Amino acid sequence: MLDEGTAHYDAVGLAEAVDRLGASLNTFASWDASYVDLTVLRPRLEAALELMAEVVVEPTFPEDEFERVRRERAIRVQQSKDDARTLADNQFARLLFGEAHPYGRPLLGTPELETVGRDEVLAAYRETFRAGNAGLIVAGDITADELRGLLEPTLGRMPEGEGPALDVPAPPSLAGPRIYLVDKPGAAQSEVRVGRVALPRATPEYYPAIVTNTVLGGSFTSRLNSTLREEKGYTYGAGSSFQMRRHAGPFVARAGVFTPVTDSSVVEFVRQIRRMHDEPVPEDELARAKNYVALRLPQRFETVSDLANRVSELVLYELPDDTWDGYVDGVLAVDQDDVLAFARRWLDVNDMVIVVAGDRSVIEQPLRDLGIAEVVVVPPEAVF
Numbered sequence: 001m002l003d004e005g006t007a008h009y010d011a012v013g014l015a016e017a018v019d020r021l022g023a024s025l026n027t028f029a030s031w032d033a034s035y036v037d038l039t040v041l042r043p044r045l046e047a048a049l050e051l052m053a054e055v056v057v058e059p060t061f062p063e064d065e066f067e068r069v070r071r072e073r074a075i076r077v078q079q080s081k082d083d084a085r086t087l088a089d090n091q092f093a094r095l096l097f098g099e100a101h102p103y104g105r106p107l108l109g110t111p112e113l114e115t116v117g118r119d120e121v122l123a124a125y126r127e128t129f130r131a132g133n134a135g136l137i138v139a140g141d142i143t144a145d146e147l148r149g150l151l152e153p154t155l156g157r158m159p160e161g162e163g164p165a166l167d168v169p170a171p172p173s174l175a176g177p178r179i180y181l182v183d184k185p186g187a188a189q190s191e192v193r194v195g196r197v198a199l200p201r202a203t204p205e206y207y208p209a210i211v212t213n214t215v216l217g218g219s220f221t222s223r224l225n226s227t228l229r230e231e232k233g234y235t236y237g238a239g240s241s242f243q244m245r246r247h248a249g250p251f252v253a254r255a256g257v258f259t260p261v262t263d264s265s266v267v268e269f270v271r272q273i274r275r276m277h278d279e280p281v282p283e284d285e286l287a288r289a290k291n292y293v294a295l296r297l298p299q300r301f302e303t304v305s306d307l308a309n310r311v312s313e314l315v316l317y318e319l320p321d322d323t324w325d326g327y328v329d330g331v332l333a334v335d336q337d338d339v340l341a342f343a344r345r346w347l348d349v350n351d352m353v354i355v356v357a358g359d360r361s362v363i364e365q366p367l368r369d370l371g372i373a374e375v376v377v378v379p380p381e382a383v384f
Helices: 009-022 042-057 065-082 084-097 111-115 120-129 144-151 205-216 223-231 258-280 281-297 297-301 302-314 327-332 335-346 360-370
Strands: 023-030 034-039 179-185 189-197 236-241 250-258 353-358 372-376
Touching: 009 042, 023 042, 034 042, 034 353, 042 144, 065 120, 065 335, 084 179, 084 189, 084 353, 179 360, 189 258, 189 335, 205 223, 205 236, 205 258, 205 281, 205 327, 205 335, 223 236, 223 250, 223 258, 250 258, 258 335, 258 353, 258 360, 281 297, 281 327, 281 335, 297 302, 353 360, 360 372
Parallel strands: 179 353, 179 372
Antiparallel strands: 023 034, 189 250, 189 353, 236 250
């Protein structure tokens, strides 16, 4: 809603003003922050900052635009109920974090958003969009002194003060490994998720985490993709990730697999995770993984936007200023013992849940016959 109308522009007028500058102005949200993103040529920065300030400091949340945006979002939520990937992702998050935790709720929203009023959204904006709760990252051909002169009359108008204190509850304890089956009748594929609550981005175990994950499921040649896609042909692609956020985020191994091989795919996920947990990674495989991670770092700094994004990570996750300077050395320093010790702490299948969204009439009994965990059937309406 931030760019749907301001003190001096309606939504169309604002978009036209941005276009006249040849700029790009976008608003979006992630699990941990809200963003207003501006890209513009240096000679037009001053005028573009004035528009950015309108969006940040003076949004009006027009009633008609609010109703339209809310209606469109509600339709997208309704449509997502028919998507097996969304069913699996939502159920996985709810199990790991619980509905009271911000990570346990879908970013897209829930059906309850239809009851949210404009006044509530405006109150939330006024509470959170404050100078003490914001960070400004600028990358480009400009000095700090030049920038200060442009910011005072624009973004310098943000209200002072801190944002609200966030009470983030601890994730619930999980009662042993279970398979949660979300029914999606007629699904041609089953969506599989295996994982647990793991680490925040600021963890001291960051480098062992990304190297370990690269071996398991973080590249095209990883164990999960090589086995499930290349060797067995169960899926078009399989992988895993440690989704590190301000608070502990999830580890998830995932794939969309063909319905008849759902049970076999679950077995392979479990086998590969256990293999990481139980066995040292061979030196040649480890060296390939480390080189893959280290050599990709320059790609993350190719553009001015990339540079701003890397700095924003430092700000959002409160990382040391020299984080990227030590990145390659940190990756290359990870050895066999580090990976095995990390995997034994974080990749124990007995501490994980398995979520499968697919056609219950076809896959339930084969999953039960595996005998690896209790199967709990979840009605799709319970996922939202």
